[in-house]
């Protein structure tokens with residue numbers, strides 16, 4: 001236990017130092033870690049042995065990061081279709097592993113198996129992000145989640161105290177805990193933060209003032225960002241990750257984009273800087289069920305300019321969410337949520353919105369406005385019509401609430417067409 005705590009501290013310290021390492025040093029560490037991980041995966045994990053044999057790839061073919069694209073890409077479907085014994089290393093009993101499941105909101109869930117080393121690595125990866133944003137060991141955290149986490153070693157000694165509340169409980173009860181515990185840090189998915197802020201407004205309370213609010217798991221819509229900032233008194237920090245890989249990209253306080261935790265993850269964007277491309281990611285610290293060159297299904301844009309904050313980590317200028325969360329028009333052009341935000345973000349009255357593609361050119365915009373302020377609806381509609389290609393038929397409706405299923409990611413752009 002003591003050893004586990006010490007190892008976690010050491011991992012966090014190294015991770016924080018790596019934010020300012022010269023690019024060459026980061027690259028060397030990534031290469032060394034990946035080399036070991038490839039040899040481990042090929043030698044011990046049946047799925048990788050098959051995948052790499054099929055492609056004629058051997059771990060020794062990887063000499064430097066210049067060879068990265070010679071490593072076969074792991075597709076989500078392949079991982080889902082494999083038996084538990086095929087995805088974990090020899091000698092590991094999947095039934096004795098900790099597990100996490102993806103939400104499966106766009107298909108069947110995927111189960112990830114974690115050993116004690118992986119769990120420690122994931123904790124360090126998560127904490128590093130908090131520390132990058134001014135976290136202190138004495139800070140109390142309130143976390144809103146579907147599954148409540150365990151108390152672990154250092155928390156038994158009063159360090160980093162944490163309260164968990166269930167996403168299934170009514171948001172008013174979260175507010176009650178917020179008032180009772182006065183946390184310095186609040187961590188939740190963007191949808192839960194939105195609900196928390198709304199509940200604070202409904203109860204007519206003053207902002208409770210946590211120092212740090214972390215939003216993860218879902219796209220943090222600018223409308224949610226504004227509402228949370230207004231009602232909790234702190235602008236949320238957007239953190240990106242996947243259940244499969246832990247959190248690995250986080251917003252910089254200079255708002256230059258998202259820094260990638262390059263000491264723990266290798267993130268590739270298959271497009272030139274400034275253009276959205278598929279995100280391929282590798283978790284360098286997961287050994288029980290390695291995830292190497294995984295096609296995340298998400299799209300992001302690279303930033304080639306350095307960040308004024310001085311961190312040398314790679315930067316993602318923009319995250320577009322999942323590739324499936326796009327409107328694909330019949331001519332093949334794609335519209336992602338940032339496109340809609342460019343227009344809708346001008347209207348501070350908008351509390352929430354989402355766009356549904358009913359078929360081909362027919363789009364429906366659903367908006368949530370405060371009671372009695374549907375005034376700008378006609379202007380919103382006119383502005384969006386002007387921005388959209390002429391053939392698009394737009395319908396706008398004001399609704400009371402955007403429906404959300406607890407535990408599922410909220411989606412701002414949804415296509416209901418099977419084919420564009």
Ligand SMILES: [Zn+2]
Pocket residue numbers: 252253254256259307308309310311
């Ligand atoms: Zn920065």
